[in-house]
Structure formats: C-alpha cells, structure tokens
Amino acid sequence: MKIDWKARLRGLSATAALPQHKTLLLFGIEGILYQFSQSVNNFGNCLYATRMGASDTQIGLVQMIPNLLALILLLPCGMLSDRMPKSRTVPSICLLIVGIMYFFYASVPIMGGLKLSLFFVFLGMTVAGCVLYNAQWQNFFGDVTPSENRNPVFTFRSRVMFFIGILTPLLCGFAMAAQHTEAEKVMVLRIFYYICGCFILLQFLIIRKISCVARPKTEARFSPALIVKSVKAAFSGKYFRRFFLTGVLFYVSWQIDWSMWYIEQTQYAYMNEAHLSITNAVNSIAQMAAIGFFSRLIEKRSVYFTMIIVEVGYLLGTLCALFALSPVFSDEARPFAFILMAIIPSALECSFNLCLIQMMLASVPHENRSLIISLYTLVITLSNAVVPYFGVQLYRFLGADISAVFKFNGIIVLMRLASLVEIIWLFFTTRKEGRLFAVEPEPEKI
Numbered sequence: 001m002k003i004d005w006k007a008r009l010r011g012l013s014a015t016a017a018l019p020q021h022k023t024l025l026l027f028g029i030e031g032i033l034y035q036f037s038q039s040v041n042n043f044g045n046c047l048y049a050t051r052m053g054a055s056d057t058q059i060g061l062v063q064m065i066p067n068l069l070a071l072i073l074l075l076p077c078g079m080l081s082d083r084m085p086k087s088r089t090v091p092s093i094c095l096l097i098v099g100i101m102y103f104f105y106a107s108v109p110i111m112g113g114l115k116l117s118l119f120f121v122f123l124g125m126t127v128a129g130c131v132l133y134n135a136q137w138q139n140f141f142g143d144v145t146p147s148e149n150r151n152p153v154f155t156f157r158s159r160v161m162f163f164i165g166i167l168t169p170l171l172c173g174f175a176m177a178a179q180h181t182e183a184e185k186v187m188v189l190r191i192f193y194y195i196c197g198c199f200i201l202l203q204f205l206i207i208r209k210i211s212c213v214a215r216p217k218t219e220a221r222f223s224p225a226l227i228v229k230s231v232k233a234a235f236s237g238k239y240f241r242r243f244f245l246t247g248v249l250f251y252v253s254w255q256i257d258w259s260m261w262y263i264e265q266t267q268y269a270y271m272n273e274a275h276l277s278i279t280n281a282v283n284s285i286a287q288m289a290a291i292g293f294f295s296r297l298i299e300k301r302s303v304y305f306t307m308i309i310v311e312v313g314y315l316l317g318t319l320c321a322l323f324a325l326s327p328v329f330s331d332e333a334r335p336f337a338f339i340l341m342a343i344i345p346s347a348l349e350c351s352f353n354l355c356l357i358q359m360m361l362a363s364v365p366h367e368n369r370s371l372i373i374s375l376y377t378l379v380i381t382l383s384n385a386v387v388p389y390f391g392v393q394l395y396r397f398l399g400a401d402i403s404a405v406f407k408f409n410g411i412i413v414l415m416r417l418a419s420l421v422e423i424i425w426l427f428f429t430t431r432k433e434g435r436l437f438a439v440e441p442e443p444e445k446i
Contacts, residue, residue: 023145024153026210031157032164033203037102037196039168041127043280044189046262047176047273051186052109052116056400060259060392065120066127067385071378075227077132078374087143088207091136095204098129102197106190126196131384135377139369142361144210150361154354155295162288162350166281173277185273227375234372239363239435242426244376246307247356249422251380253415254314258388260395260408261321268325268402269338279339286343287350294351302436303355304427310355311420313348318412320345325405362435 045062054062081090105122108115145153175188234240257264265271271279298306320341329337364372391408398404430436 023149023210024156026206027141027145027153027157028160030203030206030210031161033199033206035161035164036168036199037098038130039165039280040172040189040192040196041130043169043172043276044192045123045127046259047276048186048189049116049119050266051182051189052119054116056263056392056396058116059262060389061120062123063255063259063388064385066124067131067381069124069128070131070381071385073128073132074135074374074378074381075371077136078371078377081136081139081371081374087136087140088210091133091140092204092207094129094133094136095200095207098126098133099197099200099204101125101129102193102200106193106197109186109190131377131381135374138357138360139373140207141357142369147361150358151295151298151354154357155291158350158354159288159291162284162291165284166288169277169280169284171277173273173275173280177272177274177277227371230371231375233365234375237363237365240365240372242429243359243363244379246359246423246426247376248379248383249419250311250352250356252383252387253412253419255384255387256391256394256415257318257409257412258384258391260388260391260405263392263395264321264325264405265338268405269334270331271335271338275335275339279342282339283342283346286347290347290350291354294354298351298354298358302427302430303358304423304430304436306351307355307359307423308420308427309348310352311416311423313345315413315416315420316348317342317345318409318416322406322409325402 046059049059049062077090077094081087084090101122105119105126108119108122111118141150141154172188172192176185179185179188235244265276265279269275294306294309297309321338324334324337324341360373360376364376394411395404395408398407427436
C-alpha cells in the first residue's frame, strides 16, 4: 500500500498547529534545549573546576557561589515579573543573559592567572541565571497551561529532557576520556559550554513563541512591606504552610550530599570521566523509562502519593551508594557497582519535579504568585548554597576518609527518613480533606 507522505505531513502540521499541541511541542523543544545546558553543568562544572586546580573546599563552592548570587536577585526578579504585562518577560531576559554569559564561561581557561577566580564569576552568572529562570518558569508554566493539561505537558517535557540527559553526558564524558592531556580535556568542556550558549539563545527564541495572555496591570512597588504582606498571605493558609515544610525538608535532605556525591564517585569509587558519563546516562535511561508510569500514577493516586515513592528512592539511593563503597567490591569493580546501584533509586526519584511543581501550584495563592514562588525558591536556593558546602565540611570534620563517608551517609539516612515521614503525613492529611487532586488553592473555612 502506497503511503501519501505529503498528506501525512500536512496532517502532522495541522495537529501541531492546535493550541494545546503547539504548547506541548514548544515546551518539549524548550525542555530539550534547557536540559542540554543543565546536563553539561551537572556533569562538567566540578570537572571544569578540578581541571583548573580547585581543592575539595572549592568544589563545595561550586554550589554555594552561584546560589548566593541567585539569592540576591530572586526577590527583585519575582517582583519585576509580577509587574510585567506577561509572565514570560523575565524568564526570557534571564535566558538572554545566561546565553551570553556561557561564552565568557567557556573562555575562562585562557584568562591566565585569574582563570579560577573568573571561573566562579561566570559560573555564578550562568548557574544563578538558570536558577532565576527556573523560578520564573514555574509561574509562566502555570499561566500558559490550563490545569487539566499541566501533567501531560510536563510529563512530555520531562520525557524528552531525560532523553537529552542520556546523550549529553555520554558525548561529553567519552570525548573527554578520549583525550590524553589536561588541556585537551578542558577544551572538550569549553566546546560544550559554547554549544550551551548557542542553545540557551535558541531557547530564548522558542519561549517567545509560546502564547502568553497579558495580565492585569499592578501598581504594587517592590518594598519590604509588600514582601511581608505576601509572606503573611501565603502562610496564613495551611496549604502553603504544609507544602513549604515538605519542600524544605525534601531539598535539605537531598542537597546535603550534592558535592559529596562527586567526591565519593571520584575519590572512593575511582570513577573517571567515562564512568561519570555512563552513570548519568544510565540514570537518565532509568528515569525516562519510569516517567510514564509515574505520570499515570499521579493521575490515578495523586502527586502526594507519588512523592512518597520519590522519597523512598532517595533513601534507597543512599543505602545503595554505601553498599557500592563497601569492601564487598574490589577497586576495579567499584565504579560499575556504583553505576548499577544507582539504577533503581534513579527510576524512583524521576518524578520529584513533576510532583513538587504541581503541589506548589495547588497551594500558592494567586495574588503576588510570582513573588511568593520567588520567596519559596529563595529559601530552597539558600539551602542549595549552604547545605552542600556544609556537607563537605561535615565530611572533613568526620575525618575526610572512607570511615567519614559512611558516618556522613548515616546522617543523611536519618534526614531522609524524617523527610519521608513528613510526606506520608501530608498525604494522609490531604486525602482526609479531599484535596489530593486539587489544582488550585481554595478558600479555607474559618
């Protein structure tokens, strides 16, 4: 049977032109471009610093410095976003700035004796810009997607992001492993950062294509009084209070081993660039395979129930990492044990963002929503700036050896157990109130 390819293409074009499908497609492309830069950052930033002579303490600063910069800018950006006629304006500006800064970041190694100092300057500009973008993207996403479409659109975006998360670390890691000198390895990272700059600028153009309705003009000016008013409005309702507690406990218990994870992989599991890239790719494959199941689980059992499984995944991940670092495995086998032990926890963890953003949108009041989201993100960013660095210092205080690694992870197990208990409590209280599938905050009875 002959296939009319022209008719098929016309049909696909007509389908893609439908508003709901166009939004899904554009968010998918936006997610691909965004994930490329995030994958390169997650894989390469610590390696980039290491190749330029950074110490363990400076590795801890890789998380701290950009997040401190983001802290300074989050509230002004949130207030500015609330004053803009369209919620996409501020995220668009963030993308434009970040795209340009990547070209400076990629050029740091040629800047002589100042290269490590300038590394942190432009690291701050790129990563902080992404933090600001992500905070405002959540508000933008809530504005341009009807509540009934959020889960399928976000799921599609997450699925294609996982796919890019598989390819990017593999390409970067094996390209680095194939090089023989430090300069050649650094050059590979530089090329990928230049590509990041190009992709972020393309992402800026894509997000401008997403239809965004103008909002009512507000005359509110940025002031301490407005911040106090917004905080009181948000915390006067129990829904946001409970979500805030959930989010903070989750992020603190998750973030504490971000820098330590890299130290454990490279210094105790003896992983090279190829091993690190395989780890990221395998994790992304597991997450891409699982995201559809968890998306359906969210629709059937709610984001709150699904978040319990996420918390179990993070707890299991810590226990699996400890097993991979145990004397059961030889030095040669340890990298592969570490990779294998991460597969199931990664699959269980994949829907955390899918859950948290929908939980947040269901609890944040509409008035000054962008500012309230910025305030919440500010707290999370503060913990992101301080907690990973604190984790490294705790490890050093415990002795900075394999014994310290086990003691450190024992503390993490206790923290993640506390976070798990809290989300279980939230699930049962929310179910009792009949709000498991609420998509917007509702007036509370007094």
